[in-house]
Amino acid sequence: MSLDLPYLKTLNDRQKEAVLYTEGPLIVLAGAGSGKTKMLTSRMAYLMDFKKIPSYNILAVTFTNKAAGEMKERVERSLNHSNAFYSLPEIGTFHSVCVRILRREMERLPFTKPFVIYDDSDQLSLVKSIFSRLQIEEKSVSPKGIQASINRLKCDAVEPDEVEVQAHNLFRKKLIEVYKEYQKDLIANNALDFGEIICMVYRLLRDHPDIRAKYQSRYQYIHVDEYQDTNRSQYLLLSMLADPRNGGHKNICVVGDEDQSIYKWRGADIRNILDFESDYPGSYVVKLEQNYRSTKNIITAASHLIKNNTSRKDKTLWTDNEAGALLIHSQVLDERVEAETVVADIKKVASEDGRAYSDFAIFYRTNAQSRQFEDVLRREKIPYQILGGLRFYDRKEIKDILSYFKVLLNPSDSVSLKRIINVPARGIGKTTVERLDVIYGEAGGSKSFFEVIEMAGNDPSLTSAGTAKKLRQFVSLIHKFQDEQPRRLLSELYHMILDETGYVRDLKQEGTEESLARVENLEEFDSLLQEFEEDQLEKLSEEEARSKRPDLLSIFIEQTSLASDIDGLDANASTVKLMTLHSSKGLEFPVVFMVGMEEGLFPSTKPWEESPEEDLEEERRLCYVGMTRARELLFLMNANVRRIWGQVAYQEPSRFLSEIPLELVESRKASLSHSSQFKLGSSKVFIQQETVRPSYSSGLVGKNFNHPEYGYGRVLASEGMGEDQKITVEFSGKKQRKFLMRYVSEFISQ
DNA sequence: TTTAGCTCAATTTTT
DNA sequence: TTGAGCTAAA
Numbered sequence: 001m002s003l004d005l006p007y008l009k010t011l012n013d014r015q016k017e018a019v020l021y022t023e024g025p026l027i028v029l030a031g032a033g034s035g036k037t038k039m040l041t042s043r044m045a046y047l048m049d050f051k052k053i054p055s056y057n058i059l060a061v062t063f064t065n066k067a068a069g070e071m072k073e074r075v076e077r078s079l080n081h082s083n084a085f086y087s088l089p090e091i092g093t094f095h096s097v098c099v100r101i102l103r104r105e106m107e108r109l110p111f112t113k114p115f116v117i118y119d120d121s122d123q124l125s126l127v128k129s130i131f132s133r134l135q136i137e138e139k140s141v142s143p144k145g146i147q148a149s150i151n152r153l154k155c156d157a158v159e160p161d162e163v164e165v166q167a168h169n170l171f172r173k174k175l176i177e178v179y180k181e182y183q184k185d186l187i188a189n190n191a192l193d194f195g196e197i198i199c200m201v202y203r204l205l206r207d208h209p210d211i212r213a214k215y216q217s218r219y220q221y222i223h224v225d226e227y228q229d230t231n232r233s234q235y236l237l238l239s240m241l242a243d244p245r246n247g248g249h250k251n252i253c254v255v256g257d258e259d260q261s262i263y264k265w266r267g268a269d270i271r272n273i274l275d276f277e278s279d280y281p282g283s284y285v286v287k288l289e290q291n292y293r294s295t296k297n298i299i300t301a302a303s304h305l306i307k308n309n310t311s312r313k314d315k316t317l318w319t320d321n322e323a324g325a326l327l328i329h330s331q332v333l334d335e336r337v338e339a340e341t342v343v344a345d346i347k348k349v350a351s352e353d354g355r356a357y358s359d360f361a362i363f364y365r366t367n368a369q370s371r372q373f374e375d376v377l378r379r380e381k382i383p384y385q386i387l388g389g390l391r392f393y394d395r396k397e398i399k400d401i402l403s404y405f406k407v408l409l410n411p412s413d414s415v416s417l418k419r420i421i422n423v424p425a426r427g428i429g430k431t432t433v434e435r436l437d438v439i440y441g442e443a444g445g446s447k448s449f450f451e452v453i454e455m456a457g458n459d460p461s462l463t464s465a466g467t468a469k470k471l472r473q474f475v476s477l478i479h480k481f482q483d484e485q486p487r488r489l490l491s492e493l494y495h496m497i498l499d500e501t502g503y504v505r506d507l508k509q510e511g512t513e514e515s516l517a518r519v520e521n522l523e524e525f526d527s528l529l530q531e532f533e534e535d536q537l538e539k540l541s542e543e544e545a546r547s548k549r550p551d552l553l554s555i556f557i558e559q560t561s562l563a564s565d566i567d568g569l570d571a572n573a574s575t576v577k578l579m580t581l582h583s584s585k586g587l588e589f590p591v592v593f594m595v596g597m598e599e600g601l602f603p604s605t606k607p608w609e610e611s612p613e614e615d616l617e618e619e620r621r622l623c624y625v626g627m628t629r630a631r632e633l634l635f636l637m638n639a640n641v642r643r644i645w646g647q648v649a650y651q652e653p654s655r656f657l658s659e660i661p662l663e664l665v666e667s668r669k670a671s672l673s674h675s676s677q678f679k680l681g682s683s684k685v686f687i688q689q690e691t692v693r694p695s696y697s698s699g700l701v702g703k704n705f706n707h708p709e710y711g712y713g714r715v716l717a718s719e720g721m722g723e724d725q726k727i728t729v730e731f732s733g734k735k736q737r738k739f740l741m742r743y744v745s746e747f748i749s750q
Numbered sequence: 751t752t753t754a755g756c757t758c759a760a761t762t763t764t765t
Numbered sequence: 766t767t768g769a770g771c772t773a774a775a
Binding site for chain 1: 751752759760761762763764765
């Protein structure tokens with residue numbers, strides 16, 4: 001095909017094939033760094049510019065706002081080459097697209113007001129209040145466990161009455177009981193959780209043929225990014241739009257890589273990608289196997305690693321890029337030295353190669369590992385940015401103020417109400433809230449929680465006179481804010497809430513380092529709010545601005561509810577980036593450090609998990625994702641000793657290290673015989689390293705152990721090599737004991 | 751109602 | 766080790 005279109009010129013043959021195949025189901029198996037975003041954006045440009053498909057009929061769903069933003073930008077850029085004017089297709093996350101549908105179809109939904117979105121902690125509060133209402137002991141089943149199970153069921157689009165009941169299973173029974181109540185409460189609170197956003201749209205389309213037809217004809221060309229990470233409910237939702245059996249047009253293009261599926265534990269169903277061809281008969285398959293990102297050495301290493309997985313499609317990543325440097329593996333004494341070594345390496349590479357700090361990223365398996373790196377980076381005055389951990393909008397003070405906002409919009413939101421009813425302290429304590437909860441439960445949904453508060457404030461038989469007065473004061477405070485809201489700027493409203501409640505004053509009075517940090521966060525929130533408002537008002541004409549102002553608050557609340565902090569990542573900021581391997585997906589950096597490559601930590605092992613094989617494969621995919629983020633240099637590290645929860649553990653190198661061909665790795669093993677030269681707190685460690693060939697003992701950690709004297713146990717850690725190899729074994733009652741391998745090897749079960 | 755001190759648990763977390 | 770959440774005392 002020789003179409004001379006600007007956005008096709010830079011594509012390779014496979015990419016072009018995927019772009020031009022616009023009618024019918026298409027699955028693109030896109031390896032890491034193979035230009036799938038480029039393919040997708042070119043495809044949309046081609047649909048609009050050449051096929052003359054209105055942007056209105058094109059949909060693209062991604063998993064992060066960041067990916068959506070990037071995609072919009074690149075579609076726009078592709079279209080700029082042509083002279084015609086185009087509006088952009090609908091590009092968004094599953095959640096934002098679904099929220100828009102729900103807002104549009106409001107009259108078909110059980111909500112009385114615009115809904116709010118509950119995050120994890122809101123959800124947990126709701127579950128806990130249901131526990132107390134149903135008088136379920138938190139000791140018998142944990143609210144967190146129930147919450148997780150509810151979410152899992154929602155991922156699988158299972159409704160309460162579809163949950164299988166086994167008479168003897170107490171947890172399952174309680175789960176159904178709470179789940180039912182939880183669903184009722186969501187509606188009563190005008191609230192939705194993340195899972196429900198998807199499920200509700202799915203049910204809406206499933207149960208209303210007219211709405212389904214409407215969206216089928218609207219979204220005629222559907223694109224799904226990261227298809228390997230879709231869950232059951234997302235799959236069903238897509239089938240409502242695209243599957244011919246439901247009347248769909250089957251123009252669905254899914255892009256994914258089963259080797260990068262790392263969210264199984266969160267409900268992602270790898271079968272969605274593995275079974276696409278049978279789900280959509282006659283689908284066309286395109287493989288993008290050429291990697292444009294990394295050096296040959298990195299690609300070869302990653303390919304060797306991932307070959308150890310069994311459940312994958314046949315796909316071989318290759319690259320035309322040069323061989324590049326060898327991967328560098330360092331084995332270090334402990335997590336402190338690990339951080340010292342990484343930072344020393346960063347400084348060295350930065351100055352020798354003239355690289356900016358923004359070229360570097362450090363990936364770890366768990367957020368808890370970030371501290372060591374922070375400490376050393378701060379001391380060395382190297383600017384850094386941490387992703388993950390606590391989201392800005394999850395901070396206590398920000399959640400508090402957002403709860404005020406939410407209550408103004410939606411007084412039915414009992415979770416937010418309970419959060420702020422005594423924040424700052426105004427003498428409405430636990431006892432009072434519990435009493436209100438009882439009244440609320442007795443009203444059986446006929447009154448919102450806010451109405452219950454109002455009622456209790458005016459009925460002397462319900463509470464003491466003092467409490468009633470405090471309740472009335474609270475109610476009139478909220479009413480006052482509600483009255484002011486329509487004619488105030490968001491930032492004015494915000495300051496009003498802070499002033500009237502004395503929130504900041506109290507924090508300042510407290511005067512601790514922590515409380516002052518909270519004040520700073522609130523100031524940052526203020527500027528965020530102003531920025532948002534300016535942005536929004538710019539988009540509206542003056543007249544609209546006046547009439548639409550009340551909506552700004554709901555738009556803001558919605559955006560913050562659906563924001564993640566990877567969205568805020570400024571790749572250009574001259575900082576070293578720290579993040580978990582999970583959050584690294586979709587990003588790339590010239591220099592990558594993967595740290596803590598130790599058995600038990602990475603791969604993380606949980607011996608009681610039901611399918612250790614599958615879990616291990618997911619860990620391996622995670623490793624693959626991490627490695628393929630690196631463009632030029634890839635450092636791998638493991639420590640011999642690590643303090644985990646205050647306990648010293650002897651760590652064995654990760655099996656993943658031994659799955660990388662030796663000839664691709666330069667190994668710098670810290671010479672343990674000179675361990676006295678390791679000066680903690682200095683950065684001289686790097687010099688103390690000699691180049692040796694790595695030698696790994698095979699994975700013993702996690703193996704079962706049966707000692708004639710001590711009985712059954714499990715291998716916790718292993719240290720040393722050959723004659724000196726020692727293992728730590730945990731017996732029942734958390735008792736630990738060390739053995740020399742050469743004496744006990746026969747007691748390890750294979 | 752508040753708060754100080756204690757116990758207990760503890761991956762990953764696109765939205 | 767850290768932190769969240771709960772109990773006991775002010």
